[in-house]
Amino acid sequence: MTIIDGKLTAQQLRAEIAAEVAEMVAAGQAAPHLVAILVGNNGASMTYVANKEKMCGECGFRSTVLRMPEETTEEQLLAEVERLNNDPEVDGFIVQLPLPKHIDEQRVIEAISPRKDVDGFTPINVGAMVLGLECFVPATPAGILELLKRYNVPTAGKKCAVIGRSNIVGRPMSILLSQKGWDATVTLCHSRTANLAETVAEADIVIAALGIPGFVKANMVKEGATVIDVGITRVEADNARGWKVVGDVDYAEVAPKCSYITPVPGGVGPMTIISLMKNTLLAAKRRK
Numbered sequence: 551m552t553i554i555d556g557k558l559t560a561q562q563l564r565a566e567i568a569a570e571v572a573e574m575v576a577a578g579q580a581a582p583h584l585v586a587i588l589v590g591n592n593g594a595s596m597t598y599v600a601n602k603e604k605m606c607g608e609c610g611f612r613s614t615v616l617r618m619p620e621e622t623t624e625e626q627l628l629a630e631v632e633r634l635n636n637d638p639e640v641d642g643f644i645v646q647l648p649l650p651k652h653i654d655e656q657r658v659i660e661a662i663s664p665r666k667d668v669d670g671f672t673p674i675n676v677g678a679m680v681l682g683l684e685c686f687v688p689a690t691p692a693g694i695l696e697l698l699k700r701y702n703v704p705t706a707g708k709k710c711a712v713i714g715r716s717n718i719v720g721r722p723m724s725i726l727l728s729q730k731g732w733d734a735t736v737t738l739c740h741s742r743t744a745n746l747a748e749t750v751a752e753a754d755i756v757i758a759a760l761g762i763p764g765f766v767k768a769n770m771v772k773e774g775a776t777v778i779d780v781g782i783t784r785v786e787a788d789n790a791r792g793w794k795v796v797g798d799v800d801y802a803e804v805a806p807k808c809s810y811i812t813p814v815p816g817g818v819g820p821m822t823i824i825s826l827m828k829n830t831l832l833a834a835k836r837r838k
């Protein structure tokens with residue numbers, strides 16, 4: 551059994567990105583600039599944005615966080631998005647989700663210029679991804695593909711079960727793995743899937759992205775399977791911060807059966823942030 555080390559892989563990628571940025575800057579170009587809009591005081595969102603900001607620094611990027619109060623109106627947020635769309639100093643930006651309930655998330659996402667949509671959430675980017683065209687691939691699926699590639703996990707002709715059909719992870723993951731180059735046979739499982747456990751138990755690759763701690767048990771996993779755990783649920787814990795992050799896979803039970811498995815934390819999580827950096831670098835290279 552091989553533990554896929556997302557932390558180490560992300561460090562390697564960070565070094566590769568930082569080297570490329572150093573070359574850009576030495577050639578007289580401006581360093582990539584990522585902006586994050588953070589509306590309100592959601593604790594998890596504040597942590598994610600702080601981590602993204604830190605990683606920008608480590609990659610040699612410029613980064614800006616625009617903090618807007620919880621009471622921000624949809625119109626005010628849309629005005630900020632429009633300003634960033636037109637700001638030549640900004641290569642890419644993200645609007646951290648979830649947004650406060652009074653704001654229509656989809657309307658905000660659709661206002662983002664696809665050229666600066668480094669999350670890959672706009673309909674134009676999603677459509678381009680589905681068609682296999684040049685696009686920004688959403689960060690979590692991109693990070694998972696990078697792990698599969700760097701660990702030489704075979705995907706061609708393999709059965710893959712993706713659990714969870716979110717727009718951010720499960721659905722794009724299922725589409726990407728079925729495309730040429732990855733060539734897996736994918737089943738996208740969700741809350742209405744009949745015989746989910748049996749379907750997952752037939753898979754060579756299991757990608758758990760449903761957000762239910764410990765959902766995937768040993769009896770749902772084939773001997774020798776590769777298991778990718780995307781879960782990041784905060785649960786109460788007896789430590790100084792009072793919480794810890796747990797995955798969707800019952801790791802202790804499942805790991806002994808696997809060829810490859812990602813831990814939580816230290817698996818997919820670090821790869822998500824670094825993939826956002828890769829997209830921002832790509833946006834900077836495409837700037838006019």
Ligand code: GUN
Pocket residue numbers: 644645646647648669689718
């Ligand atoms: N909230 C949780 N994950 C993400 C992400 O990848 N991007 C944005 N913008 N918000 C998120």
